[in-house]
Each structure stands twice: as structure tokens, then as C-alpha cells.
Amino acid sequence: MSEIRRLRREELRDSLDLSMYAFQYELPEEELVERLATMNPEETWGYFIDGKMASKLTILDLTTWVNGKKLKMGGIAGVASWPEYRRQGMVGQLLSKALEVMKENGQTLSYLHPFSFAFYRKYGWELAMTFKKIEIQTSQLPKLGAAEGRIIRTAPSAAALNPIYDAYAARFNGPITRSEEWWETRLLKKKGHMAVYLNAAGEPKGYVHYWIENQECKIHQLVYLDQDAKRGLWKFIGDHDSMFDKLIMQAPPDEDLAFEMDDPRIKQELVSFFSARIVDVEGLLGQLQLRHTGLPQEASLRLHVTDGQAPWNHGTFELRLNAPEGSAVVVKTADEPAGGSGAAEDGLACDIRTLSVLLLGAKSAGELHRIGRLQGDERSVELLAVVLPRRTCYLPDFF
Incomplete structure (x- = not known):
């Protein structure tokens, strides 16, 4: 049994x-x-x-x-x-x-975090989170100029670091909120030192968690809220140049540190990391913050979604986009999505994997339409491009 x-x-x-x-x-x-x-x-x-x-x-x-x-x-x-x-x-x-x-x-x-992307794609999860793995030789360390504030070395503390992290995470799509237990059991248990950047007004604007061993500097976390904090933290890291030959770190996929460096020939690798899936299409669409600027008064869009694992997601959804405060009214109008050319003439059609990366902003409507993952008319594609904010997808945690 x-x-x-x-x-x-x-x-x-x-x-x-x-x-x-x-x-x-x-x-x-x-x-x-x-x-x-x-x-x-x-x-x-x-x-x-x-x-x-x-x-x-x-x-x-x-x-x-x-x-x-x-x-x-x-x-x-x-x-x-x-x-x-x-x-x-x-x-x-x-x-x-x-x-x-x-x-x-x-x-x-x-x-x-899939052991096999192909395996979990069968069940609706799709690659959404990547990160940039960066290796920098000591001779290449960035010199970004002087900062206005100062660095304080401190004992790792979730209470001190989480407000900085939360402000940083809110800029991306994908980061998780960290509880005190998450900080203590998953992050601060790592061997390392902590330094916080304070701006000229004494406000914490960034931090770095790092460890140096065997001539290698491992950056566990590097978080900054503005360019001044970035300059201050990299100056602090650079002041350790006699202690290591190579620095290794992870960064958001759109991090363009090399552009700011005197020697941009650093090793950079884009790593496929986490997959994402919409659990509840109707629920998510009703919660998403959308852009309404420039929309016609009675803007609406039909989405024909196929989902072989979650029948409540399988069907046709109508989005009424003239709701207040950037939200949408979502109504499921059919339990079966329109197929073939019918979908192309009346809204947009895709599977749950495609919709997942679309609504998270990992891929744009135009990109997905161009490669055939999103079917439909140009007007609907352009409408989605207007209402869906584009933010970098990034997950700086692991589970």
C-alpha cells in the first residue's frame, strides 16, 4: 500500500x-x-x-x-x-x-534548485535565477575612488544587517526575506568577518561578509545601497591586497563591475541557478504590482495558459488592467485554453513555464514572443511590455 x-x-x-x-x-x-x-x-x-x-x-x-x-x-x-x-x-x-x-x-x-533543469521543466518549473561568478586577481582589484563615509568592522548581527539587506533585496525580483533564524543558521554560521559601511551622516548603507584563507578572499555577501557605499566597501576590500592573490564572489547577473575597473579582463561566468514556477496564476496576477501609465481606459488582455500539473492554472484568464493602484482584476473565463491560431487572434498563449519567467521579469514578452514561447498578436505583446515592470531576477540565498 x-x-x-x-x-x-x-x-x-x-x-x-x-x-x-x-x-x-x-x-x-x-x-x-x-x-x-x-x-x-x-x-x-x-x-x-x-x-x-x-x-x-x-x-x-x-x-x-x-x-x-x-x-x-x-x-x-x-x-x-x-x-x-x-x-x-x-x-x-x-x-x-x-x-x-x-x-x-x-x-x-x-x-x-534543480539537480536537472530538464527534469523539473516537465513539472512546470523554469530557469529564472542566474548569478554572475566573478574572479579577480589582486592586481586587478577595482579602484573606484574615495568614499564620503567610513567602515566599521563589527560582529555579525542579523538585527544590524537585515535592514540593509531588505532595502537591497527589494530592488530585485526573486530575493527572499530573511528571518533572524535564517540569518543565524544559514548565513552567519559561515566562517568570516563582517564590515559595515556608514555614510557621511552615519547611516548604514552597505556591508561585506568575507573570509581570507590560503591566499584566497571569498566574499560571502557584498551589499550596497548606493555608489558611495560601493566605493567604500571596495576600498576596504582592496586594503587587504597583501593578504590574498585572488578574490571570488557572486553578484547579480547584471553587475557590470568590469566596466568600472582599470583592467576589465576578469573572469566572469553566468551561472544558471534556481528555477521558478507559478503555483496559482489567478492569485499571482491579482497580487502583482503592474504599471498602468499610458494604458487605454478599458485595457484588457486574455491569457491562454496550459498547465499539465495544476488544473486550476489551465485555461483562459482575462486581465482587466484599469484597476486602481497598479493591480489587476483577474477572471478565469474558461477551463480550456484556446488552441492553435485561435489563441493568436485573441490574446496570448503560453505554457506555465513561460508565464512564470514572464511575470517574474526573467524574460520579456518581446523575447519570449520572438523565440516562439509566447504566441499571440503584437498588440497584446506590446501591452504586456507596458504593464510588466522589468527588474533583474536574483536570488542571493540557497536552500
């Missing part, structure tokens, strides 16, 4: 054993006990066969920034199966269950 259900507390050790096996790591006994004490069995769903856990996944209750607003998001993590149960469709059934659970929880979006 098989069943899908939430874990019980006494099954957490089995879940952790499966994770350690599947992801090839071991925890010392002390850390294992600590991890079990903080785990919430309500977050993890298991596929059980005759009472034995065969597969499992965890749904993290998170919040993400999109178009300057905080939205509820379900973070999928720890997806694993014992080898004798793999390739039998269990993970697919768990993902379908997860979509139902997230919809019930009001989590209109879901992110995950």
Missing part, C-alpha cells in the same frame, strides 16, 4: 538519512542532533510504501520580493528517493501534492 502524507516527528531521522544518502554528505552526531531539533515535520511530505519512506520533499514557507512587493513563496528542497524507488513517478506525485498544498497556503510562487 502506498500513501503520500506529512512526516511525523519520529520519522525525521529517516528523512535526514535519505538526504545524507542522496546528496552524499554526513553530519557529525552533535550537528545531526541539533538539526533534528530544529526540523519541522509539518514541512516535509513523504511517499510511503508499506509504511517505509521511499521519497520525500520539503516545502519551506518563505516570502519573496516581486515588483517591490513581498509575496508568499513555497521553497521546494530536499527532494530525494532511495535508489530502489527511483524512476517510478513518485517524485512527480509528490510535486503535484506540493502544488496543491502551496495553493492552499496562499503561496502563489515556488522556487527550487
Whole structure:
């Protein structure tokens, strides 16, 4: 007999054993006990066969920034199966269950870090988050000029750093909001030093979390709210030039640090990172902050969406875009999307993967239309380009 259900507390050790096996790591006994004490069995769903856990996944209750607003998001993590149960469709059934659970929880979006992009694309998740991996030799360190403020080295503190991070994260689509527990257990446990930049008025405007070892400087986090803070933090980093030969960091995909450097021939790699999926089309469209400037008085748009995993997303949606305060009125008008040329003549048609990256701003309507992922007339494409703000998609965390 098989069943899908939430874990019980006494099954957490089995879940952790499966994770350690599947992801090839071991925890010392002390850390294992600590991890079990903080785990919430309500977050993890298991596929059980005759009472034995065969597969499992965890749904993290998170919040993400999109178009300057905080939205509820379900973070999928720890997806694993014992080898004798793999390739039998269990993970697919768990993902379908997860979509139902997230919809019930009001989590209109879901992110995950895929072991295989192709695998999760089958279930509606699409590449949305990338980052730029940068390597800089000491002789190339940027010299951006003098800053007006000063640096203070300080003990890592979530209370001190989170307001800076939150202001920074709100500029992107995709970052999560960080709880104090998230800071303490996932970020500040990393070996490293912390420095905060204060502007001329004494206001914190940036920070850097870094570690130097074996002639290598690893930047865990570099956050700045303005160019003055950027100059001050890079001056501080550069003052360590006698301590390392190479610096390694991650940055948003649109970071153009090389343009500001005397020697721009630095190593830069664009890394495909996280996938995203819309859990609830109607719910998300009703929450998104849209641009209404320049719209005709009775602007509306039809979206024909295909979703083989979440039937509530499958169908035709009408967006009435003349609602106040940048929101939209969304109505599902049909349970089956118009197909073929019918969709092209009446609104826009796409699958859930395409709509996910479109509404997050990872790809524009014009880009998706050009490569055939978004079908429809030019007027509708142009209308979407007007109402959807473009922001860089970036997730500086991992789960």
C-alpha cells in the first residue's frame, strides 16, 4: 500500500538519512542532533510504501520580493528517493501534492534548485535565477575612488544587517526575506568577518561578509545601497591586497563591475541557478504590482495558459488592467485554453513555464514572443511590455 502524507516527528531521522544518502554528505552526531531539533515535520511530505519512506520533499514557507512587493513563496528542497524507488513517478506525485498544498497556503510562487533543469521543466518549473561568478586577481582589484563615509568592522548581527539587506533585496525580483533564524543558521554560521559601511551622516548603507584563507578572499555577501557605499566597501576590500592573490564572489547577473575597473579582463561566468514556477496564476496576477501609465481606459488582455500539473492554472484568464493602484482584476473565463491560431487572434498563449519567467521579469514578452514561447498578436505583446515592470531576477540565498 502506498500513501503520500506529512512526516511525523519520529520519522525525521529517516528523512535526514535519505538526504545524507542522496546528496552524499554526513553530519557529525552533535550537528545531526541539533538539526533534528530544529526540523519541522509539518514541512516535509513523504511517499510511503508499506509504511517505509521511499521519497520525500520539503516545502519551506518563505516570502519573496516581486515588483517591490513581498509575496508568499513555497521553497521546494530536499527532494530525494532511495535508489530502489527511483524512476517510478513518485517524485512527480509528490510535486503535484506540493502544488496543491502551496495553493492552499496562499503561496502563489515556488522556487527550487534543480539537480536537472530538464527534469523539473516537465513539472512546470523554469530557469529564472542566474548569478554572475566573478574572479579577480589582486592586481586587478577595482579602484573606484574615495568614499564620503567610513567602515566599521563589527560582529555579525542579523538585527544590524537585515535592514540593509531588505532595502537591497527589494530592488530585485526573486530575493527572499530573511528571518533572524535564517540569518543565524544559514548565513552567519559561515566562517568570516563582517564590515559595515556608514555614510557621511552615519547611516548604514552597505556591508561585506568575507573570509581570507590560503591566499584566497571569498566574499560571502557584498551589499550596497548606493555608489558611495560601493566605493567604500571596495576600498576596504582592496586594503587587504597583501593578504590574498585572488578574490571570488557572486553578484547579480547584471553587475557590470568590469566596466568600472582599470583592467576589465576578469573572469566572469553566468551561472544558471534556481528555477521558478507559478503555483496559482489567478492569485499571482491579482497580487502583482503592474504599471498602468499610458494604458487605454478599458485595457484588457486574455491569457491562454496550459498547465499539465495544476488544473486550476489551465485555461483562459482575462486581465482587466484599469484597476486602481497598479493591480489587476483577474477572471478565469474558461477551463480550456484556446488552441492553435485561435489563441493568436485573441490574446496570448503560453505554457506555465513561460508565464512564470514572464511575470517574474526573467524574460520579456518581446523575447519570449520572438523565440516562439509566447504566441499571440503584437498588440497584446506590446501591452504586456507596458504593464510588466522589468527588474533583474536574483536570488542571493540557497536552500
